[in-house]
Amino acid sequence: MLSEQEEYLAKEIVDCAFKVHKQLGPGLLEKVYEICFCHELSKKGIEHKRQVDIPIFYDNLVFNEGLRLDVLVEDLIICELKAVDLVNPLWQAQVISHLKLTNKRLGFLINFNTPVIKNGIKRFVV
Known part of the structure; x- marks a missing residue:
């Protein structure tokens, strides 16, 4: 179950994508x-970071290269943004992997290259 803050932010994220x-x-x-998505988040007073590097912990080492989040909202929610004709299933797996690597529970894959944006938004909870 997600927290009230996560649910509130999720609604705001979807609203920003729609706008x-x-x-x-x-x-x-x-x-x-x-x-533009980040501008809409800013207008709502929602903290976010763009192009956030994700460290990889492997074999007792830390690698600070290779993985990057598009947008991290309030240090709670991952948003991967796309503008493609077809969503690759690998990107869905990528969001889930990013959630696990960052110990976050909620993520979105948002594809803006669709006639109806609700068809371009996928929500992931781990």
Whole structure:
């Protein structure tokens, strides 16, 4: 079960994605959606970080390269943003792996390159 804060932020994240998609529509670069999505989060006073490196712990070593989150919201929720025709199932596995590696419970895969944004939002809870 998710906390009230996680559920509140989840609704706000979806609202931000809807606003961006309504304003811009499909067909732009991922980076454009990321910038505008983060702007919408800022307008709501929601803390977030863009392009966050995830350390890898392996064989008693720490590697600080290789994995990166698109957006981390309030240090609680991972948002991976895409602007593609077809969502690769590997990206869904990637979100789940990122959740496990960061000990987060909630993540979103948001594809802005879809006619109806609700069809482009997938929510993951681990």
